[in-house]
Amino acid sequence: MTGRVSFVGAGPGAADLITLRGAKRIADADVVVWAPSVVEAECVREHARPDAELVDFSRVPESEVVDLYRRASASKLKVVRLHAGDPSLWGGLREQHELCQRLGLETEVVPGVSAVSAVGAAVSRELTVSEVAQSLVLTGPEGAEHLAEFAAHGTTMAISASGARTARIVEKLRAGGYSDDTPVVVAYKVSLPDETVAQTTLGGLEACVKEHKLYRTTLFLVGEVLKAPPARRAAAGDEPVRRSRPSKWAMRASRDSASVAAWSAVHDWQETARARRAAPAKPKPESDEPVLALVTDTDEDTPASTEPKTKPAVAAAAKRKPATVQASTTPRQSAKKPAAPKPATPRAKKTKRPN
Known part of the structure; x- marks a missing residue:
């Protein structure tokens, strides 16, 4: 190992x-x-x-x-x-x-x-939509120089770069064909308590970054798939939405708090690892000689006032050999009906022949 x-x-x-x-x-x-x-x-x-x-x-x-x-x-x-x-x-x-x-x-x-998936979930948007964009381009800080080439595909882009380079990013995206009204999502420390997730457009991106004072590594999502869907008005004849019956697992999970439900699957692993680490090592015997123990053997007829006899026994004795059972060649007799004895046949007397 x-x-x-x-x-x-x-x-x-x-x-x-x-x-x-x-x-x-x-x-x-x-x-x-x-x-x-x-x-x-x-x-x-x-x-x-x-x-x-x-x-x-x-x-x-x-x-x-x-x-x-x-x-x-x-x-x-x-x-x-x-x-x-x-x-x-x-x-x-x-x-x-x-x-x-x-x-x-x-x-x-x-x-x-990934942070890209977390930002998409934060704004409740699918990053690949078949009618709008079927691909996603990921680029880091070192790929910012090729943004114009990537933007020429007109698909969804995820750019991880310093917020201080926002002006350069906007310039490259415009050169690649994105218009100023292209939706942009700006995310910093997404899913943390002090997260910053803002929705803007390419034309207002610089002002948005300055407003939130984002100068470190920030994630920018760019593309038409980020456009907010139009608000739906409820029609007069719409039927009420029927809710499905919750399963047993869903009802049990709803009774627990969010933190307990999140860690319930790993608590056993944690306790097992900690207990294994804290368990003391078993002491090894100094020699391989068997340890003798005293086993009391009290006779039933001995009065209680007398001391019991002691005899030594080996605690770590070898396994006893199983008793050998030999098969008998004579058939077993039934206990209910004993076998009848065989009648004795008289022995014929020998007669002497005359000389």
Whole structure:
């Protein structure tokens, strides 16, 4: 068995948006590597063991993280490296994954809820609609120079870039063919208590960013699919909507609070991991010699005032050999009717022959 490094997607920010598999990996981990600036602290406090080692990789050099991986390989440790959102999107997964494999560590990647999905859910919009846009273009800060080329496709775009470069982003999108009335969603720290999610247009994007003072890495969603649907007026002849009967699971979940329902599936994993870590090791015997114990053997006829006799017995004795049963060749007789004795035949007397 060797050490294991699990790259876990912690979700967009909220602690209850981590996957169940990710929560289980944190509960089993000896070391958790994370950055409190991008991953909610509750996500780690809720699942990590009290004796787990927590490492803030944003405050330590990369060389110390490499030393940690080497220590995990030598000591067979379970390490979890948390990534904001999904590890496969803008997470720097490739370099870390290849490094761990060169060190002989077992690796796995646990997917997470991406920030793009969280923003789409926050504004209740589908990012790919067959009549409007059937594809989604994802681009990070380094791909901002190619925004005009991507915008030429006229589909939905998700841009992760610094808010300080908003003017440059607007210029590139206009050059690619987007009009000023194209809907834009601006999101920062989505799903967290201090999140910022604003809906605007391409023409008002710069003013929106300045109003909310968004100068760090921000997510911009651009496309016609983000346009708000027209309000529906209720007709006079509309039938009332019939509600479906709730299932047993739905009724049980509705009785619990949101936090209890979110963590109920992983509490057993956490308690098992903590109990296994806290359980004392069983002492090994100094020698392999059997331990002698005293077994009392009291005779029924012995009065109570006399002391019982003692005889030594081996506590860790070898298994007794099972009694061998030999099959009898004579048929068994019935207990109800005894077998009749065979009549004795008289022995014939021998006569002497005359000489």
